[in-house]
Amino acid sequence: MSNISGKYAIVGVAETKVGKRPDASTHSLHLECIKACLDDAGIKASDVDGFITNQPLNDAHRSYAVRMANMARMQPNYATDLALGGATPIAMVQNAVMAIEAGMANTVLCVHARKRGTPDPSPGNPIRHGDEHWEEPWGHFSAVANHAFAAQRHMYEFGTSSEDLAHVAVATRKHACLNNNATMRKPMTIADHQASRFICEPLRLFDCALESDGGGAVIVTSAERARDFPKRPVAILGMGQHHPHFSLMDAPSLTTLGGKKSSELAYKMAGLVPKDMDFAEIYDCFTITTMITLEDYGFCKKGEGKDFVKNGRIEIGGELPVNTHGGLLSQAHIEGMLHVTEAVRQLRGNEVEPERQVKTAKAGIVSGHGGSLCMHASLILGAL
Amino acid sequence: MSDTSDNRGRPVRKVRPFLEELEAKPFWANLREHKLTAQRCNACGKYFTYPPQGSCPYCLSPDFTWVDLSGKGKVYSFVTYHRAWHPAYQDKVPYNVSLVDLAEGPRLISNVVNCPPDQVKIGMNVEVVYEDNEEFTLPKFKPA
Numbered sequence: 001m002s003n004i005s006g007k008y009a010i011v012g013v014a015e016t017k018v019g020k021r022p023d024a025s026t027h028s029l030h031l032e033c034i035k036a037c038l039d040d041a042g043i044k045a046s047d048v049d050g051f052i053t054n055q056p057l058n059d060a061h062r063s064y065a066v067r068m069a070n071m072a073r074m075q076p077n078y079a080t081d082l083a084l085g086g087a088t089p090i091a092m093v094q095n096a097v098m099a100i101e102a103g104m105a106n107t108v109l110c111v112h113a114r115k116r117g118t119p120d121p122s123p124g125n126p127i128r129h130g131d132e133h134w135e136e137p138w139g140h141f142s143a144v145a146n147h148a149f150a151a152q153r154h155m156y157e158f159g160t161s162s163e164d165l166a167h168v169a170v171a172t173r174k175h176a177c178l179n180n181n182a183t184m185r186k187p188m189t190i191a192d193h194q195a196s197r198f199i200c201e202p203l204r205l206f207d208c209a210l211e212s213d214g215g216g217a218v219i220v221t222s223a224e225r226a227r228d229f230p231k232r233p234v235a236i237l238g239m240g241q242h243h244p245h246f247s248l249m250d251a252p253s254l255t256t257l258g259g260k261k262s263s264e265l266a267y268k269m270a271g272l273v274p275k276d277m278d279f280a281e282i283y284d285c286f287t288i289t290t291m292i293t294l295e296d297y298g299f300c301k302k303g304e305g306k307d308f309v310k311n312g313r314i315e316i317g318g319e320l321p322v323n324t325h326g327g328l329l330s331q332a333h334i335e336g337m338l339h340v341t342e343a344v345r346q347l348r349g350n351e352v353e354p355e356r357q358v359k360t361a362k363a364g365i366v367s368g369h370g371g372s373l374c375m376h377a378s379l380i381l382g383a384l
Numbered sequence: 385m386s387d388t389s390d391n392r393g394r395p396v397r398k399v400r401p402f403l404e405e406l407e408a409k410p411f412w413a414n415l416r417e418h419k420l421t422a423q424r425c426n427a428c429g430k431y432f433t434y435p436p437q438g439s440c441p442y443c444l445s446p447d448f449t450w451v452d453l454s455g456k457g458k459v460y461s462f463v464t465y466h467r468a469w470h471p472a473y474q475d476k477v478p479y480n481v482s483l484v485d486l487a488e489g490p491r492l493i494s495n496v497v498n499c500p501p502d503q504v505k506i507g508m509n510v511e512v513v514y515e516d517n518e519e520f521t522l523p524k525f526k527p528a
Binding site: 131133134135136137138139140141142145148149150152153156197198199200201202203247248249250254 | 399400401402405433434435441460461462463464465466467469470473476478479481483490491492493494495501506520522524
């Protein structure tokens with residue numbers, strides 16, 4: 001097996017205005033992303049020969065990718081829609097690389113948009129998440145509760161507290177305050193977090209991601225072709241996935257997740273180690289997810305996340321800036337697509353607001369996490 | 385939120401197990417007789433996990449037997465819902481949901497009852513109680 005590290009690059013990137021978008025539908029948000037991403041890369045829809053989408057949560061139907069391709073009059077030679085929850089955006093980039101490496105496509109557009117902040121004016125059938133009938137009769141419904149189980153275990157095993165988790169929310173909010181396209185731009189204190197109500201104890205309101213409308217997109221091609229595009233290309237250095245269970249009833253652990261193995265695979269492909277990362281865009285559906293993933297990714301030892309996230313270490317200017325855009329917690333929840341676009345824009349070096357630009361950003365890692373803490377994908381990107 | 389729509393105004397499903405599901409039908413039928421059961425592999429001897437499935441998750445043998453469990457277990461983790469996601473639970477908050485590791489190995493998502501939510505602890509010993517309604521019986525757990 002050949003190592004494809006550095007052979008492929010991201011040459012186009014786009015994000016829509018996020019937050020509440022009553023003007024938009026799931027479909028229209030996808031089209032908005034497609035247009036903006038093609039413009040960013042300086043190409044036409046007819047130049048795209050590979051196309052990847054997610055499976056929209058509130059509009060499950062037969063191949064969403066082919067439907068959206070058709071709406072933009074693309075006739076791709078490779079198309080698929082993926083359903084790995086919050087691991088989907090990274091998996092899209094990985095699938096794009098695989099399609100190009102396999103000779104099936106040259107220019108792959110990956111789009112992920114979501115309509116969860118306001119009601120979808122054209123709703124379809126919501127997608128199932130799988131084991132509802134083994135959960136709902138006991139009153140178990142939500143992603144919050146799945147992650148609250150993990151937080152409870154982390155507190156039991158390592159002495160982590162709700163106040164420790166607050167540091168993740170506060171640092172993330174600081175970054176959102178510097179991002180013109182973030183939903184929550186009012187500064188948050190530890191006390192604000194501690195005063196927020198329990199949603200599913202031990203997780204509070206400010207431990208939880210937003211529900212948002214919006215989307216993002218990237219275009220993947222070979223590093224060789226990347227030089228012909230107008231913007232500075234960003235290299236794909238490492239990729240990994242790991243999916244250790246499906247239901248919490250089968251989870252081997254709630255405090256070490258798929259991210260451990262997934263990141264090890266990505267570091268190995270990239271030939272890099274955690275200390276080579278200049279920043280990290282870590283999936284933050286809940287504060288506990290960020291803390292566990294920082295541990296699983298080797299930035300600190302297991303159980304030491306509670307200390308790692310303090311004293312400005314994960315803030316811009318700190319040792320490892322995390323979620324420099326404001327994350328799902330404070331920018332918008334597009335299932336991690338904006339973690340990918342943010343990493344690309346950080347590595348381009350001249351696109352984000354100067355106050356939140358990571359100085360000399362050469363390499364960064366992005367995590368995606370989905371389902372009942374069961375799905376994970378990792379991506380290491382580098383400046384070209 | 386009403387009985388038929390959720391907090392986003394979408395229609396809600398009735399909260400009910402799939403009693404007729406092929407693999408799970410014996411589980412629900414046994415509960416009706418107040419027996420908590422699990423599948424046990426006749427090839428490798430291991431207990432299946434839940435939800436029930438057509439062959440052993442460890443060796444893929446389709447040869448298994450439904451066996452009675454002791455009904456004893458320990459709380460692996462727990463949460464307290466302070467918000468209802470479904471109208472049927474609106475009057476029940478705050479309520480407990482726990483991951484219960486049964487003595488024989490399989491884990492269930494269930495509730496610890498007969499105990500205030502703030503008194504539940506990780507590692508707490510619990511035992512099964514059966515909650516009957518007109519259509520089905522749910523296994524729940526009380527402090528042992």
